Amino acid sequence: MASLLYFLFLFTFAPLSESQSYIGVNYGQVGDNLPSPEATAKLLQSTAIEKVRLYGSDPGVIKAFANTGIGIMIGISNSDIPGMASDPDLAKNWIDNNVVPFYPASKIILINVGNEVLSYNDPNMMKQLLPAMQNLQNALDAADLGGKIKVSTVHSMAVLTQSDPPSSGRFDPTIGDLLKELLGFNNATGSPFAINPYPYFAYRSDPRPETLAFCLFQPNSGRVDSGSKIKYTNMFDAQVDAIRSAIDAMGLKGVEIVVAETGWPYKGDKAEVGPSLENAKAYNGNLIAHLRSRVGTPLMPGKSVETYLFALYDEDQKPGPTSERSFGLFRPDLSMIYDAGLSKTSQAPSTTIKTPAVSPAPEPKNDSWCVPKAGVSDAQLQENLDYACGQGIDCGPIQPGGACFEPSNVASHATYAMNLLYQKSGRNPWNCDFSQTATLTSTNPSYDKCTYLGSGST
Numbered sequence: 022m023a024s025l026l027y028f029l030f031l032f033t034f035a036p037l038s039e040s041q042s043y044i045g046v047n048y049g050q051v052g053d054n055l056p057s058p059e060a061t062a063k064l065l066q067s068t069a070i071e072k073v074r075l076y077g078s079d080p081g082v083i084k085a086f087a088n089t090g091i092g093i094m095i096g097i098s099n100s101d102i103p104g105m106a107s108d109p110d111l112a113k114n115w116i117d118n119n120v121v122p123f124y125p126a127s128k129i130i131l132i133n134v135g136n137e138v139l140s141y142n143d144p145n146m147m148k149q150l151l152p153a154m155q156n157l158q159n160a161l162d163a164a165d166l167g168g169k170i171k172v173s174t175v176h177s178m179a180v181l182t183q184s185d186p187p188s189s190g191r192f193d194p195t196i197g198d199l200l201k202e203l204l205g206f207n208n209a210t211g212s213p214f215a216i217n218p219y220p221y222f223a224y225r226s227d228p229r230p231e232t233l234a235f236c237l238f239q240p241n242s243g244r245v246d247s248g249s250k251i252k253y254t255n256m257f258d259a260q261v262d263a264i265r266s267a268i269d270a271m272g273l274k275g276v277e278i279v280v281a282e283t284g285w286p287y288k289g290d291k292a293e294v295g296p297s298l299e300n301a302k303a304y305n306g307n308l309i310a311h312l313r314s315r316v317g318t319p320l321m322p323g324k325s326v327e328t329y330l331f332a333l334y335d336e337d338q339k340p341g342p343t344s345e346r347s348f349g350l351f352r353p354d355l356s357m358i359y360d361a362g363l364s365k366t367s368q369a370p371s372t373t374i375k376t377p378a379v380s381p382a383p384e385p386k387n388d389s390w391c392v393p394k395a396g397v398s399d400a401q402l403q404e405n406l407d408y409a410c411g412q413g414i415d416c417g418p419i420q421p422g423g424a425c426f427e428p429s430n431v432a433s434h435a436t437y438a439m440n441l442l443y444q445k446s447g448r449n450p451w452n453c454d455f456s457q458t459a460t461l462t463s464t465n466p467s468y469d470k471c472t473y474l475g476s477g478s479t
């Protein structure tokens with residue numbers, strides 16, 4: 022998806038960081054106006070970003086992150102794969118020069134061997150990928166770093182031939198054997214399967230308003246997976262779960278997924294569909310709130326997928342349309358381009374999320390109610406209300422004369438309906454999502470004669 026253009030530019034490196042250990046950022050350096058690595062490390066420490074992905078292994082950058090606690094992914098370029106595959110000594114030298122001197126002060130966590138190699142039509146390089154990874158793993162083991170630092174490779178979404186609905190996600194059969202071997206390596210070494218899902222590109226190929234809302238985590242009617250019957254309310258979850266289904270279908274359920282890149286440009290050329298400040302802020306802001314909520318995806322509930330935002334800075338020397346140089350979150354003077362909710366002091370949504378009832382592993386025995394998050398607009402609440410009452414629940418109590426009609430305002434009526442739908446649809450965390458405008462509470466909202474359904478009252 023994002024692949025073609027990215028191959029060309031991302032050869033240097035990209036760091037990532039996040040305020041939760043599952044939020045990271047890509048630190049690409051194809052720019053002539055970028056802040057120093059030291060200033061960058063300080064910037065990340067001031068945010069909720071806790072991991073950074075570099076596309077290469079620049080020692081100056083790796084050193085700048087020493088003693089910051091920030092986890093670091095480093096990378097090996099596609100062109101280095103043949104050498105690493107054929108010569109174990111080269112792999113050993115690479116580890117001895119790029120990893121050993123810096124670890125553990127610099128918290129290197131993963132080495133990505135190549136970027137989207139399987140989406141290039143280069144059978145020779147594809148054949149050499151796993152041997153290169155194996156030689157690097159052996160070199161790490163020899164340096165006593167096996168298990169502490171993992172080895173993986175980054176895939177584009179193009180490894181799937183089928184992704185819709187998510188439960189039918191399957192890998193391209195022409196690279197099936199190779200993927201099975203790579204997943205076997207992931208499974209044996211405990212390293213993650215890394216992918217680059219871009220709802221932005223999905224929207225560009227289907228630029229309808231309802232697709233935009235689905236891609237931006239905004240209120241939408243959702244898409245029911247005809248196989249699993251799960252209703253998806255955002256494209257990110259759908260794309261990640263399609264990968265999950267494909268991995269599971271290979272019999273490797275234990276392999277974890279990492280999102281190595283995802284993002285949305287805030288600016289583009291006139292002819293480009295999708296880039297805008299508003300859309301970029303909605304995508305990244307809602308994605309970060311989604312990750313911080315730890316709701317997870319329908320197939321991986323209760324835990325956020327480790328996700329590296331693309332990207333920390335604009336890279337002004339990348340070729341292509343304006344959007345390619347406009348994925349940044351921060352300006353060269355370290356100010357925010359827009360507020361994506363990355364501040365360390367978590368914002369209203371994440372505070373609400375920290376109530377016990379919203380902990381990652383939902384406790385079905387504990388009573389919980391689904392209510393709107395603080396700050397959700399009346400317009401959004403109205404959409405939630407209309408949506409919930411359209412799903413066959415009994416909205417009689419919020420009609421005139423009903424026990425929950427007063428106070429007669431959209432917030433009160435939406436809360437009643439959202440909770441009722443949550444209770445009726447199975448009380449799973451994703452039933453209380455409403456495009457990231459809802460949260461669970463352990464406080465019973467019932468009042469007077471108005472009773473909010475909970476698990477105890479069924």
Ligand SMILES: *[C@@H]1O[C@H](CO)[C@@H](O)[C@H](O)[C@H]1NC(C)=O
Pocket residue numbers: 205208209272273275
């Ligand atoms: C995955 O790894 C586990 C633990 O090493 C092993 O027991 C299992 O057989 C592996 N599964 C596959 C399909 O390779």
Ligand SMILES: *[C@@H]1O[C@H](CO)[C@@H](O)[C@H](O)[C@H]1NC(C)=O
Pocket residue numbers: 377384386387
């Ligand atoms: C509710 O949750 C709390 C905290 O997780 C736990 O200690 C308690 O046992 C739970 N109550 C029930 C009825 O499961």
